[in-house]
Amino acid sequence: MATEQDRMERIVALAKRRGFIFPGSEIYGGLNGFWDYGPLGVELKRNIKDAWWHDCVTTRDDVVGVDAAIIMNPRVWEASGHVAGFGDPLVDCTDSKNRYRADHLYVRNVEIDGEDFFIALVASSSNDADEKWQKWKPGLIRGKLPKRILRFLEGLYDYKDCRYLDLTAEQRARVIGPDTDRIGTLTEPRQFNLMFKTFVGAMEDSSALAYLRPETAQGIFVNYKNVLDTSRLKVPFGIAQLGKAFRNEINPRNYTFRSREFEQMEIEFFCHPKEADKWYATWRQARFDWYVGLGLKSDRLRLRDHEKDELAHYAKACADIEYAFPFGTSELEGVANRTDFDLKQHQEFSGRDMTYFDDETKERFLPYVIEPSGGVDRALLAFLCEAYDEDEAPDENGKPQKRTVLRFHPRLAPIKVAVFPLVKKDGMPEKARAIYEECRRHLAAFYDEKGAVGRRYRRQDEAGTPFCVTVDGQTFEDGTVTIRDRDTMKQERIGAESVLGYVREHLHL
Numbered sequence: 001m002a003t004e005q006d007r008m009e010r011i012v013a014l015a016k017r018r019g020f021i022f023p024g025s026e027i028y029g030g031l032n033g034f035w036d037y038g039p040l041g042v043e044l045k046r047n048i049k050d051a052w053w054h055d056c057v058t059t060r061d062d063v064v065g066v067d068a069a070i071i072m073n074p075r076v077w078e079a080s081g082h083v084a085g086f087g088d089p090l091v092d093c094t095d096s097k098n099r100y101r102a103d104h105l106y107v108r109n110v111e112i113d114g115e116d117f118f119i120a121l122v123a124s125s126s127n128d129a130d131e132k133w134q135k136w137k138p139g140l141i142r143g144k145l146p147k148r149i150l151r152f153l154e155g156l157y158d159y160k161d162c163r164y165l166d167l168t169a170e171q172r173a174r175v176i177g178p179d180t181d182r183i184g185t186l187t188e189p190r191q192f193n194l195m196f197k198t199f200v201g202a203m204e205d206s207s208a209l210a211y212l213r214p215e216t217a218q219g220i221f222v223n224y225k226n227v228l229d230t231s232r233l234k235v236p237f238g239i240a241q242l243g244k245a246f247r248n249e250i251n252p253r254n255y256t257f258r259s260r261e262f263e264q265m266e267i268e269f270f271c272h273p274k275e276a277d278k279w280y281a282t283w284r285q286a287r288f289d290w291y292v293g294l295g296l297k298s299d300r301l302r303l304r305d306h307e308k309d310e311l312a313h314y315a316k317a318c319a320d321i322e323y324a325f326p327f328g329t330s331e332l333e334g335v336a337n338r339t340d341f342d343l344k345q346h347q348e349f350s351g352r353d354m355t356y357f358d359d360e361t362k363e364r365f366l367p368y369v370i371e372p373s374g375g376v377d378r379a380l381l382a383f384l385c386e387a388y389d390e391d392e393a394p395d396e397n398g399k400p401q402k403r404t405v406l407r408f409h410p411r412l413a414p415i416k417v418a419v420f421p422l423v424k425k426d427g428m429p430e431k432a433r434a435i436y437e438e439c440r441r442h443l444a445a446f447y448d449e450k451g452a453v454g455r456r457y458r459r460q461d462e463a464g465t466p467f468c469v470t471v472d473g474q475t476f477e478d479g480t481v482t483i484r485d486r487d488t489m490k491q492e493r494i495g496a497e498s499v500l501g502y503v504r505e506h507l508h509l
């Protein structure tokens, strides 16, 4: 297979061609950071959400769901800290015109002939910066840098590593940005809030200001007391929510990976502070295993514990579940120990008592919260990238042809079985339709009678359909049909009446 970039381009093209993902409002030129899901994409997305809800809510005694409004009282976002602090400090480069998150700029400082120089690169953490410095080839990126700086970069001088945000304004004026060879082209960091604003009611003034939620989590925290009061749940227990979230991302990129409108699947799991470490470890592993169970290979998936300088101020621990996308290894889901930060904040801002009283121990306390927080769109993109494969299959004349196939896990495949008549005559369409009608009452099925049967197989391979059934002449002799396996491409004959049972048994549905 070609380069990773090439692979990504093929995945994007397939997703468009086969109706998984379209650019949002495409006929008007699209809108950066917004995507639409087509007929196959929406089924895949629904299957991911259903699998999450089934595994994390329906089949657990200790988790229940809510579905809160997207627009909430703006005080919620004051309490949560989003109004004051949900944004990135941004820095512009006046030379390259690139924009960076200031907290992602790592700087190497060296004194040469009594003069201080600061060289910056982009990294997600200090460890990441260390790795990047080691691989860094200054000559390639910065051909025009003064010789003495190049000599320093080649390891001839001692240096000090620091973060851009920790520099004084004077020092910042001496920084060489990541994509320039000039000194002092980075602006001072400016705070940018990522929340989309709107107005509730007829007046468009500050009293009517509201926000599109940037996370589903707060809809859970504000309902924590309602759920406790109306259910028989006792701590430890969790509340789950699936739904849209909106962030005015500065730099939407990597296809749907960083979008401005996306869906989250979040659980806030309330537990006794003394048990928080235990529940954190449990959820951290359970969520990792969930992705593996649905087909993400563990060698492309990793659990990365946050370094101290990455942790949010209220989080005691956090781990990212990361996937090796063709464009790089990036976060699918975060699992965090948020302590009692959110309940404490809402208690203070709302004036409502958020404590929990344990009938058995007679103890009153504010629960700690473990939060597994994943993105549906990112999960979908990872499952799509993992499923994408190219191999060879013989065409009608037995000649090998390139085949594109999506090897989805059966639970996720948008269509579970496709049914074809070999030709559009001799009663085959009627028989095939009858099998299809029976299947679709129980699972996602598809009927196709157009074109050569080989092409129909290919189309289903591209959609990720695990089984294709064909009614042919022999069906009318011995009552059998062929059933073809997407992955092995092997065909076997089974009784026409046992198609549904066969598919269910082999897909464990």
Ligand code: GAP
Pocket (backbone or CB within 6 Å): 214, 215, 216, 217, 247, 249, 256, 257, 258, 259, 260, 261, 262, 263, 264, 266, 331, 332, 333, 334, 371, 373, 374, 375, 376, 377, 378
């Ligand atoms: N309540 C915690 C929270 O929202 P987060 O790390 O900001 O944490 C959680 O977001 C998950 O939501 C991420 O792991 C990712 O899967 C998804 N997500 C966040 N921002 C996103 C974006 N701009 N586009 C797509 N998914 C996003």
